[in-house]
Amino acid sequence: MERFAWKGRIKPGMQxxxxxxxxxxxxxxxxxxxxxxxxxxxxxSDGSDVFGYYECENGVxxxxxxxxxxxxxxxxxxxxxxxxxxxxxxxxxxxxxLRLMFTME
Numbered sequence: 765m766e767r768f769a770w771k772g773r774i775k776p777g778m779q780x781x782x783x784x785x786x787x788x789x790x791x792x793x794x795x796x797x798x799x800x801x802x803x804x805x806x807x808x809s810d811g812s813d814v815f816g817y818y819e820c821e822n823g824v825x826x827x828x829x830x831x832x833x834x835x836x837x838x839x840x841x842x843x844x845x846x847x848x849x850x851x852x853x854x855x856x857x858x859x860x861x862l863r864l865m866f867t868m869e
Contacts, residue, residue: 765821766823767817767819767820768818768824768827768861769815769861769862770815770859770861770862771813771814771815771816771859771862772848772850772859773813773848773850774809774813774848774849775812775846775847775848775849779812782809782847782848785844785847790836793840796830796831799830800820800822800827800830801823801830802818802819802821803819803820803821804818804819805817805818806818816859
């Protein structure tokens with residue numbers, strides 16, 4: 765199983781709204797993430813900085829392609845645009861990958 769990590773920044777004063785939107789995540793977004801083989805998806809925050817991590821049952825490339833081709837992800841990204849600064853990789857349509865530096869198995 766491949767791992768994927770990303771980072772972003774919550775816009776000033778939008779931390780509570782960011783949390784609320786994830787507490788009320790759309791069912792169709794959860795279905796899409798599961799269809800992409802994404803498991804163990806977790807997001808942490810440190811002030812305005814956010815860090816996300818998930819595991820990809822079918823590999824990162826499959827997860828990226830599934831998300832890149834989804835109108836649900838496009839709508840979610842538009843919905844989150846006013847609360848989150850996030851640079852997307854134009855080739856994959858997903859967040860740029862962070863480089864893995866250490867894993868303790």
